[in-house]
Amino acid sequence: MTSPLRNFDPPPDPLLGTQIAGRYDLVRLLGQGGMGRVYLAQDSVLGGMLVALKTLTQTLPDDLTRRRFEREAQACALLSQRSLHVVRVSDYGFTADGLPFYVMEYLEGRTLREIMQPGPVALHRFLSLVRQICLGLRQVHEGLVIEGRHQNLVHRDLKPSNILVQEDASMGELVKVLDFGIAKFLGEQGTLSVQTQAFIGTLAYASPEQMEGRELDARSDIYSLGLIMYEMLSGTHPLRSNATSIPSNSDSFAHWYRVHNQEQPRSLKAIGGTAALPAAVNDLVMSCLAKQPADRPQTVDELLKALGQVNQSSSPDLGATIRVGSAPAASETASISRADTEVVAPAKLNEPQKPKAKAKTTTESGTKTSLTPAPTQPLRLPDRRLLWGGVGVGVLVLGFGLLSAFNSKPKAPITATATPVATDTAQAAPNADLQAKFRDSLIKAAEGDNAGAKADCEAVTAQDPESALGQTCASFLAVQAKQWQAAIDRANAALKLDPKQAVAYNNRGSAYYFQGKMGPALQDLNRAIQLNPSYAAAYNIRAAALQSQKKSREALQSCQKAIELSPRYLDAYNTCGNIQGSLGAWNAALGHYNRAIELGSQDPVAFANRGLIYNKLGDNQSARSDLQKALDLTPADNSELRNQLTSLLQRL
Known part of the structure; x- marks a missing residue:
């Protein structure tokens, strides 16, 4: 039976x-x-x-x-x-x-829960990971425009298993916030627009107000993040630090309701192994765990500011060192290839609206003005910011039938005056702080914070100028200074120390591009992409190099890949707009410039490019408005661009 x-x-x-x-x-x-x-x-x-x-x-x-x-x-x-x-x-x-x-x-990597299993996270790593969590959370709290109405948002289920950490070949560890299944839209005043009668969330990481079913705002997520930060630094949950005292019903709602509302966590400084923790970090984490929302940091921006101050004042040696070009210890590794995770360029999900059709625009004399004939070479804009890990080639006004004055050759390289580079391959491994600053500079650039990226890179160069990371940062700074040969020399030194440094290949390829040496440029950029298939900046300048060889279709695919990999990469939208313009796809170009302006509304070249497209479409009123805006935004010391914009406005 x-x-x-x-x-x-x-x-x-x-x-x-x-x-x-x-x-x-x-x-x-x-x-x-x-x-x-x-x-x-x-x-x-x-x-x-x-x-x-x-x-x-x-x-x-x-x-x-x-x-x-x-x-x-x-x-x-x-x-x-x-x-x-x-x-x-x-x-x-x-x-x-x-x-x-x-x-x-599709994301391959490890959750924060898995990363914390061996024990507490080193301070330098903690600062980098938490900063990235905060950057993602800040976008959540800024809310969304849904059906024409702005709505704020809270995550409501922030916990270690909902935070994924990827190993990125150029950025190091890249954090992704997951699972918005119970995220809650808020009303205009920040209160819940609809209340649910059942508890929603994870008991161990819920805020006191969430346990009570009260109205939530961003401070509820900050409490959850405080629990996570405490656990990252101590290896234990702040409200169950003594595992032997946890009753059998410790997973019950009643138990967690009591501890979140009544139990006070021990100070991090009182826990063994955290004696060297900076007081500012202890105070920040403990403030996030306040029972009353009014006693916590009120916004994620406050957390980011405090984390930045800690990072600046921290000791330069914050943990074990990792040799450049070698894998981290087994417990710290993750298998990932972001190149295999991309599907459709996110820009397609929120395609900028095309302009409404307008009547034929005329000048005072009644005839339409067209800024023609067509140039064949791109304009070089010497003042344009050059993003870390890449160059802002997306803003080059690549000629497609707009103005013959833009038919200029690449500028001659500025003579380098940098100190001689080191050639000794027996380099000491950079310490963890150096790695963290290098990684942060890349992430900041990808987020559009070029000033922060440059500051971090300058710190790396000052701290260890002869290491592979120091030489790589020096090559970037030389590119920013338009010292092309110095950039090449520094990249050569970095690659001698670390032949698999994708960023150095990208910097050298960028310098070759601005020297007009497209063959070596493409060779280096292709190598950077081979080493790191998720390198958006390399795809972007590769697109510009291909476009200069009149390979527009290949160039368009390359810049579109850059957008897929980095949806907020302003210069990639400009690059795609330039290429679409060269193909005569005016409306497609306009859509890319619109998106570039959404991402960087103070960028004069994006306005100039869009104005030129409006001219091609016969809308000289919009063209004049954009060109004037570009002129207003152009710094007074950039006489070259100001003169060209003034000339364009006079011709309209």
């Missing part, structure tokens, strides 16, 4: 092995929660690219569940356009059975 207590295998997943929406082949289940399942899938339309596909678990979801799921996808899609630190969504649809699904980038 068969025992009625025998174990039954779970029923097979009906979706595994099937194809969703005629393109996504489901390979295996990655994970599941109360509302949805996440599958590893291959996108057959994009050559089998790996993606993550999330669908609802309920066979017949109610309308509220469907709306919540749709809002989750919408929030991720919009937020990921503004931050590198939010998982990117590329598609939304329905299965054959009517279940909604959405498609995300």
